[in-house]
Amino acid sequence: MKLGEIADIRSGRTFKNGIPESDAPSHSVIQLRDFDKDEDQRPIKWEQLNKTDLSNSKVDSSLQVDDILIVAKGPIKKAIYLSSVPKNIVANQHFFIINAKADSTFSQQFLAYYLNSSEAQRWMLDNSGGSYQSTLSKKILSELPIPNISESKQKLIVEAADSVRTEIQLHQLLIKSRQQEMDAVFGNLWKTLA
Template identity: 30%
Template sequence: MTIPLPRIAEIRSGFPFRGSIEEDKKGDALVVQIKDVSRESGPDWPTLTRTRLSGRRPFPFLQDGDILLPIRGGNYFAVHLATVPEPAVAALHFFVLRADTRRILPAFLAWQLNYGPAIKHHLWRVQAGSAQLGLRRSDVEGIAVAVPPLEQQARFVELAANIRRQQDIFRQQIANADRLLHGLAASLHGQERKNA
């Protein structure tokens, strides 16, 4: 059964900073910006800018389980925040999704946003012919999500996590093999210089 995204998740914009984000080492929150987030590992928490928030209160702090969806650039991916280590807000270039956990697991929703063919097709279709790549709220609200029983969602999430761990191992093995090949080549050149 597919359900429109707004029926299973709250969708809100990131925090609207006035002007540039000013660093303040004693500030009250971290700011998640697009440059700080990767699809594979999420936010790089230790390198985030700390700032002092102003404006509307209470501040829309990120919570464990929230999902970040970048809205600029044409490379759309969902990032599930399993844990948010300290007060943080998302910059305006994100939509923040907060799943209704009685109906859908946040990790399952993020997985489906990243890999669901209907979702990818929908986002591609709304971008077709657009001069500037970016998602509007109505684009995101138009996403329909499959919502199987929670137990089945949990099995999908576990399987996806196992596959990601295997991918990480393969990437590390490829990097190690590449270093070995470079080392062998450097060693060969070193021997050639000695023999010259």
């Protein structure tokens, strides 16, 4: 089974000459620079996005809740499941938007975790083109192998992945807190030198 068989994949909106500024913007645009691949809690800072006027556009390409946004350029093709998204946000051409087909039994959350797995990431990197920067095409992404597993097994995997993700975030907070404690110790030592 392949991703293109169970999901619709569309490209982000193309801006040929950059994102035009507008006095009356209607939409915000996600660009590669707005996407933090190392941040799982809030990988997109919605309030920092460039704004433009797309009110005359014939096609509404706004992102929706339950979409999967995946990076098409760079060594890491990180995917995020949009459990919430502000209104009138579009992604530029450096992203793909993935949605399981209506007749598919695949959950969006499972697909997002699967796309971020080291095996899927390795496959995408190995099959990407570009000599200067790794770029994933829609055609290649649609060929990504997908395991044929039941909805109940997908649900168990998503629950386990959510649990692991929460645990990792808690450990990261603890590490940050401990580093601040050490910084405070050395900060106090530094003050004794003055």
